[in-house]
Amino acid sequence: MPYKDPEKRRENSRKYREDNKEEISRKRKEYVEKNKEKLDTYTKEYNASSSGKIVRANYTATHKEENKLYREKNKEKIKKQQHENYLKNREAVIKRTTKYHQEHREERKQWYSKYYQDIRLKVLARVDPNMKCAMCGCDDTRFLEVNHIKGGGNKEVQERRKESHTTSSNMILLIHTGKRDVKDLNLLCRACNSIDHLERVYGKTGLKVVWDKETTK
Numbered sequence: 001m002p003y004k005d006p007e008k009r010r011e012n013s014r015k016y017r018e019d020n021k022e023e024i025s026r027k028r029k030e031y032v033e034k035n036k037e038k039l040d041t042y043t044k045e046y047n048a049s050s051s052g053k054i055v056r057a058n059y060t061a062t063h064k065e066e067n068k069l070y071r072e073k074n075k076e077k078i079k080k081q082q083h084e085n086y087l088k089n090r091e092a093v094i095k096r097t098t099k100y101h102q103e104h105r106e107e108r109k110q111w112y113s114k115y116y117q118d119i120r121l122k123v124l125a126r127v128d129p130n131m132k133c134a135m136c137g138c139d140d141t142r143f144l145e146v147n148h149i150k151g152g153g154n155k156e157v158q159e160r161r162k163e164s165h166t167t168s169s170n171m172i173l174l175i176h177t178g179k180r181d182v183k184d185l186n187l188l189c190r191a192c193n194s195i196d197h198l199e200r201v202y203g204k205t206g207l208k209v210v211w212d213k214e215t216t217k
């Protein structure tokens with residue numbers, strides 16, 4: 001007999017759930033196992049639907065701190081999961097990534113340009129924490145370049161290109177990714193770097209860069 005009083009009905013079903021906890025859990029698991037495909041389709045459909053998107057966006061917006069903490073705490077686990085997922089769905093992932101890159105070309109370009117500027121400054125600071133040209137003292141980071149103190153920069157680039165066509169020979173990227181140390185490097189402004197190059201080829205040139213900081217203010 002169903003209860004007429006809704007309060008009583010609720011109370012009763014609560015009690016039933018409490019008493020049959022394990023049984024309910026077992027049945028649910030069984031159901032999920034049996035209907036895996038159907039449920040997966042439901043989930044996919046829901047996630048792609050507008051209400052799914054709204055719920056997800058809402059969750060993301062209200063759980064920013066928690067998400068960040070979780071990602072930091074489970075860095076390795078997430079990395080492993082992502083890699084496993086990639087191996088499992090390799091073709092689809094490549095297709096999706098390619099499509100994304102094609103559709104977001106401008107944004108990607110802007111993002112990468114900002115990323116490169118950031119790591120460039122970090123690398124310059126690693127080569128010389130003062131971030132100054134070793135010859136003229138210029139500290140305008142726009143003009144600074146990484147220089148091989150004893151020369152051989154071009155040779156290193158050529159050798160790296162010969163070794164591998166896929167790895168970059170860009171010094172900023174190499175240093176940033178830890179593939180190149182900074183022991184034999186310093187910073188030169190572009191002008192001093194040119195003179196350095198000329199003198200390696202022709203000997204003393206008599207050229208000298210004077211950097212007058214006052215005029216740049």
Ligand SMILES: [Zn+2]
Nearest residue numbers: 133136189192
């Ligand atoms: Zn200079």
